[in-house]
Amino acid sequence: MTERPTTIVELSAGQVEYRLERRGGPVVVMLHGGHMRAGLTLDERVYAEADVSVLAPSRPGYGRTPLSTGTSVSGFADVIAELCRHLGIERVAASVGISAGGPTAVALAARHPALVERLITQAAVGPLPYPDPRTRLLAGLMFSPWTEGVTWGGMRALLRRSPERGLRQLLAGLSALPPDRALAELSPQQRTQLVWLFSRMRSGSGFRNDMRPSEDLTSQVSQPTLVIASRRDGAVPFAHAEALVAGISRVQLVESQANHHFYEFAADWPAITEAIRAFLATDPAS
Known part of the structure; x- marks a missing residue:
């Protein structure tokens, strides 16, 4: 990719x-x-x-x-x-x-x-309404203009040190199944692609804007x-x-x-x- x-x-x-x-x-x-x-x-x-x-x-x-x-x-x-x-x-x-x-x-x-x-x-x-109140509060803290760079920097560092641990942590919020099960069903190539993608994501001011009612x-x-x-x-x-x-x-x-x-x-x-x-x-x- x-x-x-x-x-x-x-x-x-x-x-x-x-x-x-x-x-x-x-x-x-x-x-x-x-x-x-x-x-x-x-x-x-x-x-x-x-x-x-x-x-x-x-x-x-x-x-x-x-x-x-x-x-x-x-x-x-x-x-x-x-x-x-x-x-x-x-x-x-x-x-x-x-x-x-x-x-x-x-x-x-x-x-x-x-x-x-x-x-x-x-x-x-x-x-x-999206997201739920707990997720909205957490996202507001993690992806504010002052913290989103730190959040993604920490995630990129984790993905470099331990890709599977990083993916497991991310999948916890992206799957309704236990993250270990969701991770097990991804092929090695798909895991590599997701690590690449997550390592290049940024939120800027866009993600907080996404949480505004429309x-x-x-x-x-x-x-x-x-x-x-x-x-x-x-x-x-x-x-x-x-x-x-x-x-x-x-x-x-x-x-x-x-x-x-x-x-x-x-x-x-x-x-x-x-x-x-x-x-x-x-x-x-x-």
């Missing part, structure tokens, strides 16, 4: 960092979750294999997109629409929201139906929607997927059997990718 190069553009709302990987097919907008930025590519393999172009912006507070650029999910959805116009992208095959990127993906579909043809959410935060726009989503979720995801409860399904009119739920928050590393990921490919091939007007 390598971090991909990104570009900075100045739009009417401010500076945005993005990565655009053009391929032969249509474009999806990829909205990654917490602690991620445009240069990191987790969960994009299915789109590369399907020859789909990916536009991945860093959300507010992450990477080189300042928090002042469209702080709210609705505000940043409008920024993404402007970014698409700037890049000459007239149609988006799907707005894809992973984890904490889910609310922005929903907002992009709801606010810009002429641009977005479909909506895909994966392990995504839905229209429910408007429920699910009833305004008119596009066909694919909701992918696991009941054993320890980071985003399955109830969020159920709330998305309840609020969106044209929706299909696909249950992943992942034992953690990283569905791409689950045994049933090939079946999930087939569902994504089939969904992208459907007529959005039907």
Whole structure:
């Protein structure tokens, strides 16, 4: 795994960092979750294999997109629409929201139906309070502007000294199963990939911003929607997927059997990718 190069553009709302990987097919907008930025590519393999172009912006507070650029999910959805116009992208095959990127993906579909043809959410935060009060308090302490660098520095040091211990500690909050069991089901290659990813994550001011309440726009989503979720995801409860399904009119739920928050590393990921490919091939007007 390598971090991909990104570009900075100045739009009417401010500076945005993005990565655009053009391929032969249509474009999806990829909205990654917490602690991620445009240069990191987790969960994009299915789109590369399907020859789909990916536009991945860093959300507010992450990477080189300042928090002042469209702080709210609705505000940043409008920024993404402007970014698409700037890049000459007239149609988006799907707005894809992973984890904490889910609310922005929903907002992009709801606010810009002429641009977005479909909506895909994966392990995504839905229209429910998030996170729970205990997690909110802990995250506020660990990822404040004064502590987030220390938090990630300590985690990187632990991952260097004892990768398995570090992964076990991280999986405790990312799986509904005991962390030893979740870790046992990851291959050596997947463990190496996760160590690499966690060693490059940063929260900036973005993660604390992700915990702010956002408007429920699910009833305004008119596009066909694919909701992918696991009941054993320890980071985003399955109830969020159920709330998305309840609020969106044209929706299909696909249950992943992942034992953690990283569905791409689950045994049933090939079946999930087939569902994504089939969904992208459907007529959005039907």
